[in-house]
Amino acid sequence: MPALQGLTIDDITAGFDFLEDWEQRFSYLLDLGKKLPEFPEDARTEDNKVHGCQSQVWLHAKMRTDNNTPTIHFQAVSDAHIVNGLIAILMTLYNDKSPADMLAIDYQAVFNQLDLEQHLSPTRRNGLHAMVQRIRTLAEQHA
Amino acid sequence: MTVAKSQPTHTPALDVERVRGDFPALYQRVHDKPLVYLDNAATSQKPQAVxxxxxxxxxxxxxxxxxxxxxxxxxxxxxxxxxxxxxxxxxxxxxxxxxxxxxxxxxxxxxxxxxxxxxxxxxxxxxxxxxxxxxxxxxxxxxxxxxxxxxxxxxxxxxxxxxxxxxxxxxxxxxxxxxxxxxxxxxxxxxxxxxxxxxxxxxxxxxxxxxxxxxxxxxxxxxxxxxxxxxxxxxxxxxxxxxxxxxxxxxxxxxxxxxxxxxxxxxxxxxxxxxxxxxxxxxxxxxxxxxxxxxxxxxxxxxxxAIGFDKIVTYENELLAYGTEALQAVEGLTLIGTAEHKAAVFSFTLDGIHPYDMSPVLDHEGIAIRTGHHCTQPVMDKFAIPATVRASLSFYNTPAEIDALVSALQKVKSLFS
CATH class of the missing domain: 3.40.640.10 (Type I PLP-dependent aspartate aminotransferase-like (Major domain))
Incomplete structure (x- = not known):
């Protein structure tokens, strides 16, 4: 299975478009979740926990300053497979961008296009928003 | 409610199709599937009389x-x-x-x-x-x-x-x-x-x-x-x-x-x-x-x-026995709560699949269940699990609905395998 790296959000959107029914999209989302890079065990700390999710989610981030423009690289993981799929989408959408670029992303539009949210329960939608909020807060801190 | 075929010697069985007819909410489709309402411990549906x-x-x-x-x-x-x-x-x-x-x-x-x-x-x-x-x-x-x-x-x-x-x-x-x-x-x-x-x-x-x-x-x-x-x-x-x-x-x-x-x-x-x-x-x-x-x-x-608890208890015990057997036959399924005296409540986990991963699939199959700690966190701690999926039955549920749950669980398993 190809790694998450190299996939663009357009690839994912095209993938979702191509699939016809909910079940296929669901399987695709689960496959995306399986592509997540291994999460470092020592980063599973209380500080890295994202609150507001029903399942457990850990998110940790590093600033990369080796380029001219500093970028943020983050990684997250959950104990629920569906959430890992959502994390894969968020990582594709947000990762390795400058804080300003991250803040400019209209994630709602992307998720609308993926037509995913209507399949998520309201509580899971809240969890997704909590993850996005965490990412945006990170970006704001480094903007 | 009158009991048409009453026998003087023993209580007639509950006529589930007839009682279901009293609950308008049970007759709807969810995600284009017939609703299978198995979340009665959270709340029950209401009969027309209410x-x-x-x-x-x-x-x-x-x-x-x-x-x-x-x-x-x-x-x-x-x-x-x-x-x-x-x-x-x-x-x-x-x-x-x-x-x-x-x-x-x-x-x-x-x-x-x-x-x-x-x-x-x-x-x-x-x-x-x-x-x-x-x-x-x-x-x-x-x-x-x-x-x-x-x-x-x-x-x-x-x-x-x-x-x-x-x-x-x-x-x-x-x-x-x-x-x-x-x-x-x-x-x-x-x-x-x-x-x-x-x-x-x-x-x-x-x-x-x-x-x-x-x-x-x-x-x-x-x-x-x-x-x-x-x-x-x-x-x-x-x-x-x-x-x-x-x-x-x-x-x-x-x-x-x-x-x-x-x-x-x-x-x-x-x-x-x-x-x-x-x-x-x-x-x-x-x-x-x-x-x-x-x-x-x-x-x-x-x-x-008017339905009578004697009939309800007898019928729900049948559902309990049927459901216990059907669910235990699902490979990797663990029932949480196996007391000798039980109501028709099935709390369970599936090996390797987070309870929260099951709920959207079950929902898409028209099955209403509850996922979570059910406001009993000390129970979850006791069994060292974050949550369970819970199917809780009422006298208006049927063995066919238990079958629907079981086949939806098979679908969960195939999606997550």
Whole structure:
């Protein structure tokens, strides 16, 4: 299975478009979740926990300053497979961008296009928003 | 309801297709699949009789109770007080004055904890609370314990999710003031030996509060036979409206208890120097009560009584046996809560699949179940799991719906394999 790296959000959107029914999209989302890079065990700390999710989610981030423009690289993981799929989408959408670029992303539009949210329960939608909020807060801190 | 084919020698079986016809909400499609409603421990669906009763109240005799001297107020008051009598009969309480209407089971427990607990608990006193209680029957006791200096002591459960009577007996002592226990566990389905537990508590000089929220929809609850001191249940779980519940209390205990909330109706006389309070149950019903709710609850209790708990228990035991066998045949499925005496509640986990991953698939198959800790985090801790999927059945469910659940679980497994 190809790694998450190299996939663009357009690839994912095209993938979702191509699939016809909910079940296929669901399987695709689960496959995306399986592509997540291994999460470092020592980063599973209380500080890295994202609150507001029903399942457990850990998110940790590093600033990369080796380029001219500093970028943020983050990684997250959950104990629920569906959430890992959502994390894969968020990582594709947000990762390795400058804080300003991250803040400019209209994630709602992307998720609308993926037509995913209507399949998520309201509580899971809240969890997704909590993850996005965490990412945006990170970006704001480094903007 | 009339029983057409009644046999003089034994109870005729419950006609599930016929009772399903009484519940309009059961006939709908969800995600283009027929709804399979298996979330009855969270709330039950409502029979047409309850819907009609609410409609009739609001159309014909909506008025505030007890105070207006006009025809509508008289009709509303009569119906509201008659609802109290219906609840008393449902519980086999000696007197309708022993029934306090509340917002639900949770408020009823909070009322006893705050009022009885506030007046009777001292530092060092012990409140025994079982490990399988809903948070509603834990947190009110912790709150009052903090205020009074009393201590909440846990009655542990075993690996099958049962209370061991010897362990419980050993915990009772001369400091035990109250035992708070559920008749039926919402997350495990365990039916507790409450009659015996009450007897042992009384022998130790303690009073007992029984949470009957999960028992009332499934079995006859007889406060006189149980000799219980306080018993609480919610209307919405027993096919009635949301926002209404009832507390039964032993007469002498209720009479001695201070008010819970202040307001209209609950007073005898108010001056700025001193207020005197009405007798129970009015003393505990401050403000305009949920009149429609109480009348709707009475309609629900009449409905379920007309079907008869003998039939309901027999039928639900069949569902329990069928469901246990069907679910145990699913590879990788672990039932959480395997008590000897159980209600038709199936809490389970599937190997390698997070409970929260199952729920959207089940939802798409039209199956309504609950995923989570079910407001019983100590139970989840006991079994070292974050959550379970819970299918909780009612007398309107069918073996075919259990089959639908099982095939949806097979789908979950194939998607996550």
């Amino acid at each position: 819907i009609d009763t609410l409609d009739d109240y609001y159309r014909r005799y909506n008025a505030n109770v007890h105070r207006g001297l006009h025809k509508l107020a008289e009709l509303a008051t009569e119906a509201y007080e008659h609802a109290r009598i219906t609840v008393a009969r449902f519980l086999n309480a000696p007197d309708a004055k022993q029934i306090v209407f509340t917002r639900g089971c949770t408020e009823a427990i909070n009322l006893v904890a705050a009022s009885w607990g506030g007046a009777n608990l001292k530092p060092g006193d012990e409140i025994l609370v079982s490990q399988m209680e809903h948070h509603s029957n834990i947190v009110p006791w912790q709150l009052i314990a903090e205020k009074t200096g009393a201590k909440v002591v846990m009655i542990p459960i075993d690996e099958r999710g049962q209370i061991n009577l010897d362990t419980y007996h050993a915990l009772l002592n001369d400091k035990t003031r109250l035992v708070a226990v559920t008749a039926v566990s919402n997350s495990l389905g365990t039916i507790n030996p409450i009659k015996k537990m009450i007897e042992l508590a009384h022998a130790a000089g303690a009073v007992v509060l029984v949470d009957a929220a999960q028992a009332a929809p499934h079995m006859a609850v007889d406060v006189t036979d149980l000799d219980v001191d306080f018993l609480a249940f919610s209307g919405h779980k027993v096919f009635g409206p949301t926002g209404i519940g009832a507390l039964y209390g032993r007469a002498e205990l209720l009479e001695a208890m201070p008010p819970y909330q202040g307001g209209g109706e609950m007073i005898e006389q108010v001056t700025f120097e001193k207020t005197t309070f009405a007798a129970a149950p009015t003393r505990f019903e401050a403000g305009t009560p949920h009149i429609a709710g109480a009348i709707g609850l009475a309609a629900a209790l009449n409905y379920v009584t």
